[in-house]
Amino acid sequence: MGNTFGRLFRISTWGESHGGGVGVTIDGVPPHLPLAVEDIQAELARRRPGQSRIVTPRNEADAAEILSGVVDGLTVGTPVAVLVRNKDHRSGDYDTNAVAYRPSHADATYDAKYGTRAVAGGGRSSARETIGRVAGGAVAKKMLAAYAGVEIVGYVQRVLDVELTDVDHATVAEADVEANMIRCPHPPTAERMIDLVDGIRRTGNSVGGVVEVVARNVPAGLGSPVFDKLEADLAKACMSLPASKGFEVGSGFDGTRLTGFDHNDPFRLDADGRTRAASNRSGGIQGGIANGETIVLRVAFKPTSTIGRVQQTVTRGGVETELRGKGRHDPCVLPRAVPMVEAMVALVLADALMAQVAQCELLPRPPGGVGAPNPLGPAAVAGSVLAAKQAALRAAAAAAAAAQAAAAGGGGEGAAAAAAEPEPAL
Numbered sequence: 001m002g003n004t005f006g007r008l009f010r011i012s013t014w015g016e017s018h019g020g021g022v023g024v025t026i027d028g029v030p031p032h033l034p035l036a037v038e039d040i041q042a043e044l045a046r047r048r049p050g051q052s053r054i055v056t057p058r059n060e061a062d063a064a065e066i067l068s069g070v071v072d073g074l075t076v077g078t079p080v081a082v083l084v085r086n087k088d089h090r091s092g093d094y095d096t097n098a099v100a101y102r103p104s105h106a107d108a109t110y111d112a113k114y115g116t117r118a119v120a121g122g123g124r125s126s127a128r129e130t131i132g133r134v135a136g137g138a139v140a141k142k143m144l145a146a147y148a149g150v151e152i153v154g155y156v157q158r159v160l161d162v163e164l165t166d167v168d169h170a171t172v173a174e175a176d177v178e179a180n181m182i183r184c185p186h187p188p189t190a191e192r193m194i195d196l197v198d199g200i201r202r203t204g205n206s207v208g209g210v211v212e213v214v215a216r217n218v219p220a221g222l223g224s225p226v227f228d229k230l231e232a233d234l235a236k237a238c239m240s241l242p243a244s245k246g247f248e249v250g251s252g253f254d255g256t257r258l259t260g261f262d263h264n265d266p267f268r269l270d271a272d273g274r275t276r277a278a279s280n281r282s283g284g285i286q287g288g289i290a291n292g293e294t295i296v297l298r299v300a301f302k303p304t305s306t307i308g309r310v311q312q313t314v315t316r317g318g319v320e321t322e323l324r325g326k327g328r329h330d331p332c333v334l335p336r337a338v339p340m341v342e343a344m345v346a347l348v349l350a351d352a353l354m355a356q357v358a359q360c361e362l363l364p365r366p367p368g369g370v371g372a373p374n375p376l377g378p379a380a381v382a383g384s385v386l387a388a389k390q391a392a393l394r395a396a397a398a399a400a401a402a403a404q405a406a407a408a409g410g411g412g413e414g415a416a417a418a419a420a421e422p423e424p425a426l
């Protein structure tokens with residue numbers, strides 16, 4: 001139980017850190033989406049172990065194989081299955097751990113739950129499980145970009161007490177994030193973070209921090225009240241990541257220090273007459289529904305629990321003892337958590353976009369009122385982007401039919417009929 005996430009765009013991940021491999025089955029992917037293994041590999045490369053000196057030295061290429069759901073470079077609407085084989089596991093490192101519980105690690109609670117132990121590399125609780133999420137998120141990102149122009153950018157906002165402030169959420173770019181090994185888009189702050197992790201790594205200790213993610217061009221209207229509010233789904237998605245301990249959207253916990261007057265995001269009309277929020281303390285979500293502004297969220301990750309320092313613990317047989325963690329571990333999970341959080345955000349938004357189209361974009365909205373045109377958001381939004389796309393496709397099909405009819409010598413009649421065909425309601 002608990003290995004499947006999403007309603008319409010749905011992933012099921014499987015596999016353990018030291019088993020044959022890990023992967024994902026992605027169900028609900030729309031047909032006709034261009035998808036290459038490189039799309040998935042690019043995201044997995046950002047997540048993989050061994051990518052720099054400040055992450056776990058376990059050396060995996062994490063080479064993905066797409067087993068199903070893609071024909072001639074296009075999805076076909078059937079489940080997309082992705083497999084990554086484990087290559088560099090050293091289970092002998094875990095002999096001591098098999099006896100004693102690692103302090104604050106999931107191996108104690110897995111034992112409490114299942115009454116069995118699969119401690120090598122963390123078993124199913126290992127960060128290796130996130131390969132399936134990142135692969136699924138890569139597909140979700142492609143779909144979101146193709147159908148609604150969504151951009152998702154994550155970065156390390158804080159490591160221990162080294163903090164990035166004043167990020168421009170409208171312009172922060174993946175290229176700047178990927179320019180250094182800690183994934184912080186501000187080079188001087190990145191340097192300080194890297195020095196900090198380097199220092200802690202040498203002492204066999206670990207540190208945590210905060211990943212911030214922005215999602216731009218998110219269509220207004222995404223999110224389903226009441227239990228499936230967008231921030232509720234995002235919180236669940238992000239808090240399901242290994243080592244996550246906190247979630248905030250918009251002003252988050254700090255917003256409680258303001259009064260309503262100072263906290264509200266006043267509305268104004270933009271140059272196109274659309275309703276926009278003048279500030280973004282809501283973090284792009286009001287009432288559990290995207291308001292069309294940039295979604296901004298933060299996820300707190302604890303310091304890695306397996307450390308190379310002696311700490312008190314107990315054995316499975318109930319004897320107090322001491323344990324020094326062995327194996328190859330991240331002194332700080334933050335740089336590799338960036339693509340993981342992005343993936344979880346993409347999965348939630350893809351699911352919400354499909355739900356929005358299924359429920360609210362099928363029929364034209366009545367003239368006037370809130371729905372026509374949807375007044376919220378810069379992209380004004382799922383409806384119009386999808387509608388524009390559909391209209392362009394219909395126009396292209398009509399033009400092709402007209403050209404075909406003309407070439408067949410059928411004359412202007414067929415061509416005119418094809419071109420004049422009324423647009424079906426979305």
Ligand SMILES: C=C(O[C@@H]1CC(C(=O)O)=C[C@@H](OP(=O)(O)O)[C@H]1O)C(=O)O
Nearest residue numbers: 049056058121122125126127128327328
């Ligand atoms: C290998 C990955 O992370 C692993 C997560 C992990 C743990 O206990 O969670 C323990 C380590 O595994 P091992 O001891 O086999 O090297 C990490 O390297 C990965 O994310 O791909």
